[in-house]
Amino acid sequence: MKSYARELAVAAVLGLLLVVLAVWAPAFFEPAPLRSLLAREAPTLVVACGMALVILTRQIDISVGSQFSACSVAAGLLAAAGWPMGLVLPAAVALGAVLGAVNGALVAGLGLPSIVVTLATMVTLRQGLNLARQGEFVNLPDGVQWLGLGQSAGQGMLLLVAGAVFVTLALALRHLAAGRHVYAVGSDAEAARLAGLRPRRVTLAAFMLLGACAGLAAVMNVVQSPQVQPLAGSGLELKVIAAVVVGGVAISGGRGRLGGVFLGLLLLAFISPALTHLHIEAYWEKAIQGAIILLAVLADAGRKEDSP
Amino acid sequence: MTRGAELIRAGWRRHEVRLLAVLVAEWLVFYYCGTSVNRHGVVVGFGTLERQGDILRHSCEIGLLALVLTPVILTAGIDLSVGSLLGLCAVVFGQLWHDAGLSVGAAAALTLVAGALAGGLNAGLIAGLRLPPLIVTLGTYSLFRGLAEALTRGAVTYTDFPAGFLALGQDRALGLPVQAWAFLAVAAAVWVLVHRTMTGRAFRVIGFSPEGARYAGLPVRRTLALAYVLAGVVAALAALIYTARIGQAKADAGTGYELSAIAAVVLGGTSIFGGRGSVTGTLLGVAAIAVLQNGLATIPVVIRLNAAGEIAGLLTGALLLGALSAEAAAKVLSQLRRRRQSAPGPNPVAP
Numbered sequence: 001m002k003s004y005a006r007e008l009a010v011a012a013v014l015g016l017l018l019v020v021l022a023v024w025a026p027a028f029f030e031p032a033p034l035r036s037l038l039a040r041e042a043p044t045l046v047v048a049c050g051m052a053l054v055i056l057t058r059q060i061d062i063s064v065g066s067q068f069s070a071c072s073v074a075a076g077l078l079a080a081a082g083w084p085m086g087l088v089l090p091a092a093v094a095l096g097a098v099l100g101a102v103n104g105a106l107v108a109g110l111g112l113p114s115i116v117v118t119l120a121t122m123v124t125l126r127q128g129l130n131l132a133r134q135g136e137f138v139n140l141p142d143g144v145q146w147l148g149l150g151q152s153a154g155q156g157m158l159l160l161v162a163g164a165v166f167v168t169l170a171l172a173l174r175h176l177a178a179g180r181h182v183y184a185v186g187s188d189a190e191a192a193r194l195a196g197l198r199p200r201r202v203t204l205a206a207f208m209l210l211g212a213c214a215g216l217a218a219v220m221n222v223v224q225s226p227q228v229q230p231l232a233g234s235g236l237e238l239k240v241i242a243a244v245v246v247g248g249v250a251i252s253g254g255r256g257r258l259g260g261v262f263l264g265l266l267l268l269a270f271i272s273p274a275l276t277h278l279h280i281e282a283y284w285e286k287a288i289q290g291a292i293i294l295l296a297v298l299a300d301a302g303r304k305e306d307s308p
Numbered sequence: 309m310t311r312g313a314e315l316i317r318a319g320w321r322r323h324e325v326r327l328l329a330v331l332v333a334e335w336l337v338f339y340y341c342g343t344s345v346n347r348h349g350v351v352v353g354f355g356t357l358e359r360q361g362d363i364l365r366h367s368c369e370i371g372l373l374a375l376v377l378t379p380v381i382l383t384a385g386i387d388l389s390v391g392s393l394l395g396l397c398a399v400v401f402g403q404l405w406h407d408a409g410l411s412v413g414a415a416a417a418l419t420l421v422a423g424a425l426a427g428g429l430n431a432g433l434i435a436g437l438r439l440p441p442l443i444v445t446l447g448t449y450s451l452f453r454g455l456a457e458a459l460t461r462g463a464v465t466y467t468d469f470p471a472g473f474l475a476l477g478q479d480r481a482l483g484l485p486v487q488a489w490a491f492l493a494v495a496a497a498v499w500v501l502v503h504r505t506m507t508g509r510a511f512r513v514i515g516f517s518p519e520g521a522r523y524a525g526l527p528v529r530r531t532l533a534l535a536y537v538l539a540g541v542v543a544a545l546a547a548l549i550y551t552a553r554i555g556q557a558k559a560d561a562g563t564g565y566e567l568s569a570i571a572a573v574v575l576g577g578t579s580i581f582g583g584r585g586s587v588t589g590t591l592l593g594v595a596a597i598a599v600l601q602n603g604l605a606t607i608p609v610v611i612r613l614n615a616a617g618e619i620a621g622l623l624t625g626a627l628l629l630g631a632l633s634a635e636a637a638a639k640v641l642s643q644l645r646r647r648r649q650s651a652p653g654p655n656p657v658a659p
Contacts, residue, residue, distance in 0.1 A: 072595060106629070110636035113580040115386070115442070117632065124625030131618040241446060244479045284317070284461045287454025293447035297439045 006248030009299065010263040018272055025277035032152075039155035039224065041269045042067075042162035042216035044240060045262065048247075050168045050213030051240045052261045056173075057255025058186045059107060059114040061207060062238060066125035066212050067099045068233030071218035073129060076138030076228030085223075087145055093215040099125070100211020104204035105284045120139070129230055138228040145226050158220050165216070170258040182206060186253030242289060243268050245295040268292065319385075319525040323577035325632045325636075327592045330627075334599050342606030354606040358547060364551065365477075365485040367598035369546040369562070370395070371591075372491060373569035374576075375498045376542040378590045379535040381573055382511040383501070384518075384582025385434065387536065390543045390569065392452035393426050394562030397547035399456045402466025402557035412473045426452060427540015435532035456559040466557040477552025487549045499587040507531055515582025554615070571628050572597050596622055 021028045027151065040118035047064055056063050070282075073090040098122075106117045111113065144153025182190040182201050189199040214233075222228055247264030250258025272285045319325045343355030353359065400422050404415035426448070433444045481488050501509040510531040513521040523526050525586045546565075551557045557645050576593030578585025600623055605616035613619075 013564070014323060106633065110633060110640065112636050116570075116574050116580050118626045119570065120624075120632070122626040123567065123571070123621050124629065127618045127621030127625065129616050131622060136613070191310050212611050223644050238323070238446065238450065240451070245443050245446075281461060283458045283460075284454065287458050288449050290449070290451025290454050293443065294433070297433070297443050297447065298437070301437050301439055 006299065007257070007260045007263060010071065010246065010260060014263055014267045014270070015023070017267070017274060020268050021270075021274055021277060022026055025274075026274065028277045031082065035152065035155050035159075037157045037269070037273055040156045041265065044236070044243070044263055045162045046165050046213050046217040046220065047210075047236065048240045048243045048261050048265050049166055049258055050210035052249050052256065052258055053169070053173070054114075054210050054254060055241075055244055055249050055251060056182050056186045056253060058189070059203060059206070060241070060251070061100075061103060061118045061210055062237045062241070063099075063103060063118040063122035063125060064210060065233040065236035065238075066129070067096055067214040068124045068218050068236050069230055070125055070129055070219075071096050071215040071224055072135060072228050072232050073138060073230050074142060074220050075215075076196065077220050077224070079140055079144050080138055082141070083127060085144065085219075085274055089216070089219050092219045093212045094209040096213070096218070097208045098211070099216040100169060100208040100214070104207030105210070107197070108200040108203040115303070119285045126234070133230050135230055137230070140222070140226055140228065147223055154223065158224070161216075161220060165213070167259060168261060173179075178205075179204075183254050186255075188254075191259025197220060201304045218301065239268065242293050246292055248300075264296075300307065323650075324586065324589050324592060325381070325574065327589065327596060331592060331599065334596065334603065338599065338603030338606060341608075342469050344608075349359070354603055359602070359606065361480070361485055363598050363602040364488045364491075365429075367594055368485070368487045368569045369383065369489045369550050369570065370543050370565055371598075372494055372546040372549070373565055374511075374540075374572040374590050374594050375491075375495055375587065376535075376539040377569050377573050378498065378576075378578055378585060378587055379508075379511045380504055380539055381570075381578050381580060382515050382582055383532055383535055383586055385532070385535065386445060386524055386580075387430065387441065387539050388445040388572070389430060390450045390451055390458070390539055390546075391562040391565035391567075393423060393540060393543040394550060395549045395563060396426065396452040396456040396459075396556040397544040398421050398551050398561040399459050399466075399559055401548060403459060405469070406466050409652075412470060415503040416473075416548055418645040420541055421547060423540040423542075423544025424537055425540070425653070427537040427543070430540065431533035432538035435529045435535060452518060452562060453559070453563075456561075460559045462559060464558070468552075468554065474533075474552050474555055477549055490545065490549065495547070495587070495591060502587050507534065508559070510656055511535065512583050515579075520591065538555040568597065568624075571590045575580060575628055575631055600624060 040290075047068065051061065051064065071092045074095050075088050078088045078091055083091070103114070103118055103121055106112050106121075107114045142148075147157070149157065173182060181192070183196050183198045184195065184197055185202045192199050192202075218233070221232060229304030242260050243265035245251060245258075245264070246268060247256065247258075249261060249264070268289055271288055272282060275282050275285060320598060338354040341354075343351065343353040346352050365448060373394070377387060377390065397419050401419040402419055404410050405412055408415075410418070430441075430445055433439045434441045476486050476490075481489060489621055503510065509529075510521065513524065513526060514528055514531060516543070519610045521531075522615055547557075547561065550561055553560075572593035573585070573590050574580055574593070575593070575596060576585070576589030578589060601620040604610050604620045604623075610616050
């Protein structure tokens with residue numbers, strides 16, 4: 001019998017937050033601002049799904065923020081050079097996949113620790129980007145923002161894309177053989193190898209998929225504004241890892257579901273606007289996020305003793 | 309082979325020796341490329357004593373964090389929260405002195421206590437409840453920085469500290485920057501702790517095998533807790549030095565320092581999986597990064613590009629990746645060679 005305790009707990013806290021908002025700050029639920037908030041978080045959900053995959057294989061990638069920035073700037077430059085968005089999107093996704101493959105090759109091929117490898121690629125990529133662009137913004141041509149659809153239709157489309165990625169990956173993790181391989185490798189790579197799987201390939205694929213997600217998310221972020229900020233992705237890695245951990249994915253690999261990640265991300269994303277609507281100083285946001293992460297790992301400690 | 313060549317070969321296999329060679333090479337390159345004589349016939353740039361003192365001054369805070377992260381990483385742990393804790397302690401110090409009206413000495417002492425308490429929170433969760441260090445300190449990374457921002461409402465900056473306190477960060481004593489003496493004292497203490505005591509041995513044993521350490525009768529929890537509390541106290545000390553050097557305390561102090569410090573430790577040859585590493589390596593790692601960052605700022609081409617920070621970051625990342633890959637590739641190659649040697653011949657003759 002599978003336990004959905006974590007999903008239920010996060011959902012309960014999220015529900016409580018929404019009830020509090022409904023009573024004291026009903027303005028939070030006005031459709032237009034709420035849709036904007038969700039559209040801003042849609043790229044984060046895409047990256048969080050990829051990150052969940054990597055953490056499920058017992059690795060971690062702290063370079064996603066830099067990958068996201070590099071893909072954003074590349075997508076912006078290509079769009080500014082007159083490429084149609086139909087070509088910009090696959091180019092950004094491919095760039096992300098290549099960057100992910102570099103991490104994956106170093107981790108899976110050479111057996112290096114993922115936290116150090118991705119720390120190094122994070123710094124290298126970020127500083128390389130700074131050096132190449134000197135922090136310059138990329139101005140996008142007309143018709144890129146919201147793909148010319150107008151704001152509300154554009155936001156709706158972003159939510160659809162994020163939803164599609166989430167549902168596809170969640171179903172694949174649960175029902176496809178490849179999805180089960182991710183859990184097998186994360187639980188015990190040696191056992192997975194003896195069972196005839198190829199743990200290195202699975203790890204490499206997870207890193208590449210995360211990179212591709214970062215590329216897709218970068219384009220989803222680029223189309224929301226008239227300019228590309230090179231610093232857009234800094235700090236993204238921690239936000240995403242926090243959502244994954246709060247959602248109940250074990251950092252020791254092999255355990256967790258994407259549904260929890262979705263709820264965890266919503267909870268973390270609603271804190272800052274909720275604080276604003278409830279007239280609490282927004283400076284508490286980071287402290288509250290930190291406290292939520294600590295509570296989530298504390299809950300993990302309890303869970304570990306329950307299950308054999 | 310002569311005895312001398314043998315010694316050199318044996319030395320070359322040591323990570324610290326190779327790192328020292330990199331450091332010397334870096335220093336020589338910057339000495340020849342970064343030193344010049346200006347219009348008034350005065351030597352300026354990298355080769356001046358002034359500049360060397362600056363390098364020491366600017367590397368003290370990250371150096372202190374790297375020193376105390378060494379025991380933590382030896383136990384196969386990690387502490388991502390030290391940079392945030394530096395910011396929180398700087399703000400706490402500023403508030404105690406400015407708002408609570410305490411004397412500088414009392415405020416500094418209480419700040420060290422605050423650092424110990426914050427380290428104690430990490431220690432309680434990691435050593436007491438056996439939660440994964442990566443996630444616990446990711447949580448406190450966010451928590452400590454968030455508290456610093458909340459305490460200052462993201463805007464308050466404390467300045468106008470008394471000259472006696474600022475001297476800690478800006479003056480010289482016996483030819484060295486004042487904070488360098490604090491750094492050297494901590495370095496000596498951590499070296500003795502790691503390399504000359506039972507506790508230091510216990511750090512490594514825990515890093516190799518926590519279960520084994522427990523069965524060997526080592527106090528695993530107490531040893532782990534010590535590593536994290538020590539990191540908290542020294543992060544507070546680094547906060548005081550940072551505040552004295554910059555002359556102001558604000559919430560964003562030390563942002564990103566944890567990553568530089570971890571990079572220095574890993575570059576210094578300490579295994580992120582725990583169990584292996586040395587304080588000497590960490591000191592060399594800190595020096596290699598500090599010389600790189602400061603030296604680049606003296607090279608004319610880099611000055612013209614106005615990109616010293618970016619190039620230094622880029623090279624630090626590349627150095628780290630290169631060091632890791634070289635070691636891993638050597639291991640893979642030697643495995644392949646061994647396999648090839650043992651493969652041919654139906655049954656190797658036993659000696």
